[in-house]
Amino acid sequence: MKLIRSFFTILSLAALVVSCGNADNDVDFNFNQGELGQGKPVDDCLGLGENDLILSIQDQFTTLPGKVSIFFKVSDSNGNPVSGLQANQFTIYEQGRNDDCFNTISTSESQARISPNSQIFRNNTLLVLDLSNSVLSSSLEELKSASISFVNNVMPAQETDSYKMAIYWFDGEDKLHLLNPLSRSKTELIASIDGITKDISTDPSTDLYGAVIKSTNIAENLLKESSNDDVIAAASVVVFTDGTDQASRYTEQAAIDKVENADRNISFFSIGLGAEIDADILSQIGKTFSVFAGNKEELETTFNDISFRVSEQASSFYLFEYCSPKRDGSGENNLAIQVKDGNRQGAVQTKFSAKGFTGGCE
Numbered sequence: 435m436k437l438i439r440s441f442f443t444i445l446s447l448a449a450l451v452v453s454c455g456n457a458d459n460d461v462d463f464n465f466n467q468g469e470l471g472q473g474k475p476v477d478d479c480l481g482l483g484e485n486d487l488i489l490s491i492q493d494q495f496t497t498l499p500g501k502v503s504i505f506f507k508v509s510d511s512n513g514n515p516v517s518g519l520q521a522n523q524f525t526i527y528e529q530g531r532n533d534d535c536f537n538t539i540s541t542s543e544s545q546a547r548i549s550p551n552s553q554i555f556r557n558n559t560l561l562v563l564d565l566s567n568s569v570l571s572s573s574l575e576e577l578k579s580a581s582i583s584f585v586n587n588v589m590p591a592q593e594t595d596s597y598k599m600a601i602y603w604f605d606g607e608d609k610l611h612l613l614n615p616l617s618r619s620k621t622e623l624i625a626s627i628d629g630i631t632k633d634i635s636t637d638p639s640t641d642l643y644g645a646v647i648k649s650t651n652i653a654e655n656l657l658k659e660s661s662n663d664d665v666i667a668a669a670s671v672v673v674f675t676d677g678t679d680q681a682s683r684y685t686e687q688a689a690i691d692k693v694e695n696a697d698r699n700i701s702f703f704s705i706g707l708g709a710e711i712d713a714d715i716l717s718q719i720g721k722t723f724s725v726f727a728g729n730k731e732e733l734e735t736t737f738n739d740i741s742f743r744v745s746e747q748a749s750s751f752y753l754f755e756y757c758s759p760k761r762d763g764s765g766e767n768n769l770a771i772q773v774k775d776g777n778r779q780g781a782v783q784t785k786f787s788a789k790g791f792t793g794g795c796e
Contacts, residue, residue, distance in 0.1 A: 471506065473782035476770045479535035480527060480781070486511055487773055487780025492666055492751070493554065494784060496758075500795035502786050503755045504771060505554060505666070510778070515750030519773060521547045526756055529768035536770055539759065545796065546756035552596040556660050556667040557748040558616060559588055562649045564675035565603040565611075565630070567638030573676065573707065573730040578627050580737035584672075585623045587741035588748075593618045597748065601626055602649060606639025606681045610648040616656075642679035643689035646719055649673065650692050653700045668699045668751070670744045673719060674737075676707040690718050701747050703740050707733060722747075757795035760788035 471490035476482055493505040508516040526546060527536035561584065563569075569577060581601075590597050601613040601623060614626035653669040660667030679686070693702050704720025706713060707727045717724045723743045727736040760767050767788055772781035 470782050473506075473784045476772075476781040476783045477529075477536070477768070480770060482772060482779065482781050485780040486778035487516060487775060489771060489773060489780050489782035491782055491784055494786065496786055496788075496791075498790050499793065500758050500760070500788070500791040501755055502758050502769065503549075503753060504769075504784070505551060505751070505753050506771075506782070507751050508773060508780070509750060515746045516775060517746045517749035519548070519752060519775065521754070523774055524754060525772040525774075527770040527772070528758065528760065529770075530760060530764055531767075536768065539756070541756065544756040544758065546754070549753045549755050551751055551753040552594050554666055554753070555596055555751055556665050557597050557669070557751075558653070558656050558667065559597075559599040559670045559672065559744055560649050560653055561585075561599060561601045562610070562645055562671065562673045563601065563603045563613070564605075564640060564642070564645075564673075564677070565635050566605045566640040566677070566680075567635065568640075568710075569676050569707075570632045570635060573733065574630065574632060576730040576733045577674070578630055580733040581627045581674075582624050583734050584737045584741045585620055585627070587738060588744050589618070589620045589623070593620075599623055600652075602645075602652075603630075603634070604641055604645035605635040606637035606641050608641065608644060608681075608683055610645055610652070639680045640675065640677055641681035641683055642673075642675050642677075643684040643686060644681065646671075646673060646689040647684055647692045650696050650700065654697050657697055657699055668701070668747070669697075670701045670703060670722075670747060672703045672705070672740060672744065673716075674705040674707070675711065675716070677710040678712050678715070686715060690715075693719055693721055701744070703743060705733075705736050705740055707736075758786075758788060758791065761791050761793075762789060764788045764791070 471492050473491040488509050489506050491506045496502050526539040528539055529536040598616040598618050600616040603611045603613050649671050653671050657667050701722040702720050704716040704724045706716045725736040725739050727733050766785055769786055770783045
């Protein structure tokens with residue numbers, strides 16, 4: 435697979451990639467089409483019970499002399515992302531051709547770990563700001579402060595090409611204005627926000643629906659570009675406004691349909707300010723999560739709330755790796771991974787080939 439070749443070229447590993455993907459599927463970049471991605475429900479012989487957590491396999495591959503790598507997303511039964519999981523919360527089960535059921539593999543002996551996923555995953559955030567006349571004249575400084583806080587909360591402490599943000603703004607024009615292109619730099623993003631002035635706009639109206647449609651198109655194009663580069667990707671669109679659509683250039687239904695029919699790997703968030711917003715419409719635009727500030731003094735709090743949700747989405751993707759005890763000649767083996775988080779548990783099953791596996795995996 436091109437993805438696997440690209441991955442190991444980037445890492446400059448000399449190891450040979452001997453298997454990729456599910457036994458029945460190649461890499462599927464539309465990775466949320468099925469609840470379990472490339473995986474399937476765990477065999478009943480394990481008796482793990484109902485899943486409170488959903489592990490959706492995005493990709494998997496093996497590396498000689500014996501490493502198995504699984505890239506997956508974890509969410510709860512309501513679809514909410516689950517972040518912050520550690521390797522010791524996972525249990526590995528393998529079933530070979532001589533096993534009636536699965537055997538538990540020690541996570542310590544197999545050197546199980548959560549590894550950086552930066553080489554195979556991109557997460558892009560689009561922050562879309564309403565800079566119509568009502569914002570510029572009454573709440574610009576509060577919006578700038580809240581947006582800077584958002585950038586600080588969402589962007590990783592260490593710069594990485596896997597996590598980037600772009601900032602756009604809209605007014606009454608039939609255009610989504612670019613404030614700052616995709617960047618991994620907090621400093622660059624914050625400087626662009628600091629540079630917003632009250633005379634930035636020449637059209638006092640509000641083209642909210644146009645901004646939603648255009649930002650969704652941008653997010654979908656970013657996913658396509660990543661797919662063309664053989665990199666798995668997700669995106670978040672965060673829209674702020676203090677009112678309703680006034681330009682009437684696009685219909686409400688067109689904007690809602692655009693969000694509803696968007697690529698499932700795009701998350702949508704909305705932030706509303708003041709009494710003139712339409713909370714129902716903004717909730718549909720921000721179908722992943724929406725928050726509303728009663729006044730400009732509450733803006734930073736609402737932006738912080740959204741930033742937490744955006745960060746959770748990005749942090750719910752994991753690259754889990756371990757050294758398998760299976761060896762060359764054992765053929766194709768079943769693999770089940772279970773995760774426990776408090777009283778919740780979930781598991782997923784897949785397969786891998788141990789062709790060429792030997793000892794010495796680290």
